[in-house]
Amino acid sequence: MKKLIFSAFILSFFKISSQSYTAGTQYPGYVNITDTLLNYKTSPFTQETYSIDVFGSVATDIEFMARGSVSSGGSQAFIRVTSLNPNVYISLGRIDSVFVPASSNYNVTNIAKPLNAGNVINSAGAVWDNTTLYLTDHSGSGGGNKNVNDFVGGDKYIGLKFVSPGANSYGWIRVSCISQDSCTLKTT
Secondary structure, eight states: OHHHHHHHHHHHHHHHHOOOOBTTOOOTTOOOOOOEEEEOOOSSOOEEEEEEOOSOOSSOOEEEEEEOOOSSSSOOOEEEEEEOSTTEEEEEEEEEEEEETTTTEEEEEEEEOOBOTTOBTTOTTOOEESSEEEEEEOOOOSSOOOOBOTTBSSEEEEEEEEEETTEEEEEEEEEEEEETTEEEEEOO
16 A cells, blocks of 8 residues: 555656646757748759757757659659757657559658647657658659648647757747748747
């Protein structure tokens, strides 16, 4: 019985003392970025990249890439975010896929979770990924084009987590996308 009471006390202590982090709130050690437009709409394929050191670490933490539309043969427009630091994770929202008849395969996209201002970044059950996630995706051809627009329309936030010995740090990047290949990155 003593073990159960002590365990319940310890668990309640950590629940009470744990801190939640919300999109749109500034945190210690978090680096502001300059507002940056990622915008490519020309044909054939074009792309623009922008790398950011979000947590003030030695390495660059994440990279955004915008790729423009293609006039024929299926669109290839997307905006994606990639973790360049194995200790920086991006909040995963969902997985999208379409069947491409021409190749008889599925075209799969891991999509970053779009957060609104005030949403909890480190919520219970949050899923984190330190690879490449998409904000928009119109890739594929042969009848299997995607139509992923999770970040298009208004300000959305991407939740970030930096795992370091002893503690996790959280942050976010605000994105305002007007189309599948045009977004402004902001932190304030």
